[in-house]
Amino acid sequence: MNENVDLRVPVLIVGGSLVGLSTSLFLSRLGVRHLLVEKHGSTSTHPRGRGNNVRTMEVFRTAGAEQLIRDAASVLADNHGILQAGSLTGDDQEWLFKEIDPGGGIARFSPSGWCLCSQNDLEPVLVSHARAQGGELRFSTELLTFEQDADGVTAVVKDRETGEHTTVRADYLVAADGPRSPVREQLGIGQTGPGDLFHNVSVTFRSRRLASVVGDRRFIVCYLTAPDADGALLPVDNEEQWVFHAPWQPDRGETLEDFTDERCIDHIRRAVGAPDLDVEITGKAPWHAAERVAERYGSGRVFLAGDSAHEMSPTGAFGSNTGIQDAHNLAWKLAAVIDEAAGPGLLRTYEAERLPVAKATSARASARSGEHSHPGYAGSPGPTGGRKGGMLTVALGYRYVRGAVLGVDPGLPVVPDGMGLTGEPGTRAPHMWLGLDGERVSTLDLYEKSFVLLCDARFPDWRAAAEQVAKRLSVPLEAFGIGSVPGADLEAGSGADWAASHGTSPEGAVLVRPDGFVAWRSEGAAADPEATLYEVMVTLLHRG
Numbered sequence: 001m002n003e004n005v006d007l008r009v010p011v012l013i014v015g016g017s018l019v020g021l022s023t024s025l026f027l028s029r030l031g032v033r034h035l036l037v038e039k040h041g042s043t044s045t046h047p048r049g050r051g052n053n054v055r056t057m058e059v060f061r062t063a064g065a066e067q068l069i070r071d072a073a074s075v076l077a078d079n080h081g082i083l084q085a086g087s088l089t090g091d092d093q094e095w096l097f098k099e100i101d102p103g104g105g106i107a108r109f110s111p112s113g114w115c116l117c118s119q120n121d122l123e124p125v126l127v128s129h130a131r132a133q134g135g136e137l138r139f140s141t142e143l144l145t146f147e148q149d150a151d152g153v154t155a156v157v158k159d160r161e162t163g164e165h166t167t168v169r170a171d172y173l174v175a176a177d178g179p180r181s182p183v184r185e186q187l188g189i190g191q192t193g194p195g196d197l198f199h200n201v202s203v204t205f206r207s208r209r210l211a212s213v214v215g216d217r218r219f220i221v222c223y224l225t226a227p228d229a230d231g232a233l234l235p236v237d238n239e240e241q242w243v244f245h246a247p248w249q250p251d252r253g254e255t256l257e258d259f260t261d262e263r264c265i266d267h268i269r270r271a272v273g274a275p276d277l278d279v280e281i282t283g284k285a286p287w288h289a290a291e292r293v294a295e296r297y298g299s300g301r302v303f304l305a306g307d308s309a310h311e312m313s314p315t316g317a318f319g320s321n322t323g324i325q326d327a328h329n330l331a332w333k334l335a336a337v338i339d340e341a342a343g344p345g346l347l348r349t350y351e352a353e354r355l356p357v358a359k360a361t362s363a364r365a366s367a368r369s370g371e372h373s374h375p376g377y378a379g380s381p382g383p384t385g386g387r388k389g390g391m392l393t394v395a396l397g398y399r400y401v402r403g404a405v406l407g408v409d410p411g412l413p414v415v416p417d418g419m420g421l422t423g424e425p426g427t428r429a430p431h432m433w434l435g436l437d438g439e440r441v442s443t444l445d446l447y448e449k450s451f452v453l454l455c456d457a458r459f460p461d462w463r464a465a466a467e468q469v470a471k472r473l474s475v476p477l478e479a480f481g482i483g484s485v486p487g488a489d490l491e492a493g494s495g496a497d498w499a500a501s502h503g504t505s506p507e508g509a510v511l512v513r514p515d516g517f518v519a520w521r522s523e524g525a526a527a528d529p530e531a532t533l534y535e536v537m538v539t540l541l542h543r544g
Helices: 018-029 054-062 066-072 102-108 119-132 182-187 210-214 261-272 318-338 345-371 391-396 461-473 529-540
Strands: 007-014 034-038 081-085 093-097 136-139 141-148 153-159 165-175 191-206 219-224 231-235 241-248 280-294 302-304 433-436 439-442 451-456 477-482 509-512 518-522
Touching: 007 018, 007 153, 007 318, 018 034, 018 119, 018 318, 034 141, 034 165, 054 066, 054 318, 054 391, 066 119, 119 136, 141 165, 141 182, 165 182, 165 318, 182 302, 191 261, 191 345, 231 261, 241 261, 261 280, 280 345, 318 345, 318 391, 345 391, 451 461, 451 529, 461 477, 461 529, 509 529, 518 529
Parallel strands: 007 034, 007 165, 034 136, 081 219, 165 302, 451 477
Antiparallel strands: 081 093, 141 153, 153 165, 191 241, 191 280, 219 231, 231 241, 433 439, 451 509, 509 518
8 A cells, every 4th residue: 555654653542641651651661663642732730540459550560660650659658548528527427448458468469559649640650661661652742534444544643733744654553532532433433331420520729727627537538428518539748739529510500610719619618617728729620420331442453442442430440440451451462463473363352351341340430439429429329248349359350251361261250259369261360479580579570571381390391382382483482480499480489389379280380461361271281281382372362
């Protein structure tokens, strides 16, 4: 196809918020050249989207960004609980939970933990880290048009400062362009779900005396429930910067212009229960909570990620986390196909895996809004009993029942009844601490740029098979023998049983994908390990 093209890249990313930036970082780490365009001139300046769950911090850990993010979030490191109160000065107060991880139970499952980092603090870290890894990011650059054919996507982007147009030819386009995604609209992809749930106006304000009213209550958010002044209060620095989410009723004719500074100040004072509180309004931004999931996650060579693929209630911060994990799932598959390690069929597994997760997670987010009586939400509370409702299970324990996995019962629920993570195919691989060249590493630290085969160091046939299969298929495949015998690649600590924790026997093996999910496992020895592993890899990579 003859084209007048100014720039050629393997991947064009449209949208430079959390999900687009995460896509850029993950692709950069995998050595995939790409261009990201974002129509706004800079990253977000509004403190929102602050809850980064355990799984999200794990993927940032493997991308080398976890500590950078924790450093950026240090001011809120001691904020943990969710408080519900009639006001901050009255007696009607109840902790919905006081600790995110009471007793430190998450350490059983992960080397990471939750992190409270607002979007305006997180995005600059992602920009800097992605660029340091080779990512090309252009702000003030807007997608004008795109069209695709059998071989790629041709897009025209505009520099909003200079007016210059650039024609970009990409093998693939990733649309991370938000809930009203123009890319999704052009593709004609519909959405399912209840739709709009509620509307809020997010008000940023400065108050020097509010910290003394809050005292030592280091909450993530406080839901204030006064009938005439409800809302959600969030600390930005625990000192004088704050955010208040006020309910907004556009369906009753209420406009943004109705939220004057005077009205917002009065509302905040009544909600807090401090009529003389000093309040200086510094900004306002409307936002809409909805539950919608795209009917498809793309078309041809164009893929949806983040809010363009799903909208969720903000309670529990599931939306941004699900989007970042979309990006992580898609990135390694794009890299494998672009590098010709996998066939194009691998990319079809993106929708097969991530769409069911979005449906299950969005339903849980809406239920949690009901459980927490989120201001403005009129829906019914979801089921609160049973372990299935736990945030950790939804955030970390979900499974892929179809896709680039083998040996999964497709009838299993996407979100199980409780936390397991015992090496079942389709689940995130188990975490355990091991020794590598004198350093203490998590098994999760091994998974980023290749498939990894774990086996017992006493049974070297699996390692030899992996080396031969990698050569035959010309694919990245690493093998690690675990144990305390001479020649072991990874040393297990005293009493640690890697095979039992991964649901196999010492004679077996576990194959883990670059994104840390178990692709396949052999629970015992194979008559011909090389032939077995070769067939598995060909199937997973759609090389047939």
